[in-house]
Amino acid sequence: MLFKDISVIDHQGIAHSNMYLGTSADKIVWLDKSPPPAGYTCANDAEVYDGRDKVLLPGLYNMHCHVPMTLLRGYGEGLPLKRWLHEKIFPFEALLDADDMYWGTLLGVHEMLASGVVSFSDMYMRLEGIFRAVLESGIKANITNPFVGDENTDIYQDRSFEEIIELRRNCPSAAGRIIAEAGIHAEYSCSERIIRDVADWSKEENFILQVHLSETKAEHEECKVRNRNLTPAAYLNSLGFFDQPTVAAHGVYLEDSDLEILSDKGVTICHCPSSNLKLGSGIAPLAKFFQYNVAVTIGTDGASSNNNLNMLEEITLAALLAKGVNHDPSIMKTEDIMPLVTTNGARAQGRENCGKIEVGAQADLFVMDLNRAHMKPVYDLPANVFHSGQSADVVLTMVDGKVVYRDGLAAGIDLERVLYEVDRIKAEKLKILG
Numbered sequence: 539m540l541f542k543d544i545s546v547i548d549h550q551g552i553a554h555s556n557m558y559l560g561t562s563a564d565k566i567v568w569l570d571k572s573p574p575p576a577g578y579t580c581a582n583d584a585e586v587y588d589g590r591d592k593v594l595l596p597g598l599y600n601m602h603c604h605v606p607m608t609l610l611r612g613y614g615e616g617l618p619l620k621r622w623l624h625e626k627i628f629p630f631e632a633l634l635d636a637d638d639m640y641w642g643t644l645l646g647v648h649e650m651l652a653s654g655v656v657s658f659s660d661m662y663m664r665l666e667g668i669f670r671a672v673l674e675s676g677i678k679a680n681i682t683n684p685f686v687g688d689e690n691t692d693i694y695q696d697r698s699f700e701e702i703i704e705l706r707r708n709c710p711s712a713a714g715r716i717i718a719e720a721g722i723h724a725e726y727s728c729s730e731r732i733i734r735d736v737a738d739w740s741k742e743e744n745f746i747l748q749v750h751l752s753e754t755k756a757e758h759e760e761c762k763v764r765n766r767n768l769t770p771a772a773y774l775n776s777l778g779f780f781d782q783p784t785v786a787a788h789g790v791y792l793e794d795s796d797l798e799i800l801s802d803k804g805v806t807i808c809h810c811p812s813s814n815l816k817l818g819s820g821i822a823p824l825a826k827f828f829q830y831n832v833a834v835t836i837g838t839d840g841a842s843s844n845n846n847l848n849m850l851e852e853i854t855l856a857a858l859l860a861k862g863v864n865h866d867p868s869i870m871k872t873e874d875i876m877p878l879v880t881t882n883g884a885r886a887q888g889r890e891n892c893g894k895i896e897v898g899a900q901a902d903l904f905v906m907d908l909n910r911a912h913m914k915p916v917y918d919l920p921a922n923v924f925h926s927g928q929s930a931d932v933v934l935t936m937v938d939g940k941v942v943y944r945d946g947l948a949a950g951i952d953l954e955r956v957l958y959e960v961d962r963i964k965a966e967k968l969k970i971l972g
């Protein structure tokens with residue numbers, strides 16, 4: 539495909555006008571002010587895409603999600619966290635089979651592709667359904683079923699273990715798009731035995747890890763009471779958990795000493811501002827993360843605590859919160875934002891050559907239409923994208939050189955059928971739950 543006469547914002551947040559970007563197979567092969575010469579790979583039989591009044595960006599990484607929770611969007615609203623989980627979420631989730639996960643994942647992936655997401659990190663269960671949906675949709679994903687349990691839990695006999703092993707066996711059919719990971723749900727939902735065993739197993743098998751970390755004040759403080767005054771980060775570190783590359787979601791209550799540990803160990807934080815606000819958890823100290831040189835990414839979390847998977851909205855909110863909380867309009871400029879949602883995500887997912895707009899990189903990108911009332915005039919293109927733009931302005935998303943979303947429809951997803959199935963699942967489960 540040859541994008542002609544298009545504006546480009548690269549992974550460093552720098553805008554370039556009137557560019558030609560060519561892709562061939564799964565790579566970006568041309569990026570220049572002038573068109574490729576006749577006979578060049580991306581000039582032969584390529585679809586030429588008219589880029590006037592459009593902007594092309596590197597595809598976004600949604601680094602914390604529970605994608606099939608789209609099925610629970612808006613279910614049990616307004617309850618305090620514990621009651622919400624025990625009275626609503628857990629009983630509903632217990633009824634979900636792999637087929638339900640498949641439809642819920644397709645719904646969520648459609649929503650993500652429509653906001654420029656090319657890859658996401660996910661924690662959920664019945665992974666075979668999630669795998670099938672991700673495979674068909676064309677998006678990339680790093681997926682795990684996180685361990686949960688007490689001292690009696692033997693991870694090697696656990697369903698999570700079986701599902702991760704099976705997922706990893708199936709991954710080669712996704713040609714690198716899907717990566718199996720390991721992880722624990724959180725410090726408070728796992729015994730010391732589980733944490734040690736998952737850390738050991740991950741080292742043997744070289745898994746990337748996912749975990750929820752210091753999301754709420756109660757969780758953070760209760761950990762100290764239980765574990766010799768150690769914070770969740772210090773406690774997990776003492777058990778060797780951070781010896782493997784890890785993505786830690788939330789980090790709202792991380793202390794200075796925690797940030798030193800995470801920086802030292804190269805742990806990536808995933809900042810989920812909507813979810814933290816909606817559940818009343820608080821606001822993560824983004825400026826401190828930067829100050830301690832911790833790698834930061836951004837995530838939507840699941841649809842039942844957000845309530846959408848719109849990454850563009852998440853980015854705007856992250857920027858606004860950081861500016862407001864720090865009384866500093868210069869923080870979270872586009873140059874600061876772009877690495878968080880592109881290269882930092884790709885690195886944390888172990889994806890080489892991804893997250894960049896440059897020749898030789900994987901062709902993972904999206905295009906927004908500037909010809910909209912809220913997008914004109916353009917003085918500062920990145921500002922329009924992140925402070926005026928909406929996901930409805932996304933007109934094309936490409937993963938590994940394939941157009942997976944265009945003008946409202948995802949190529950690998952039958953949206954009409956998905957909407958029907960999701961309504962069916964809702965009605966069926968509500969009938970059982972009463």
Ligand SMILES: [Zn+2]
Nearest residue numbers: 750787839840
């Ligand atoms: Zn989560």
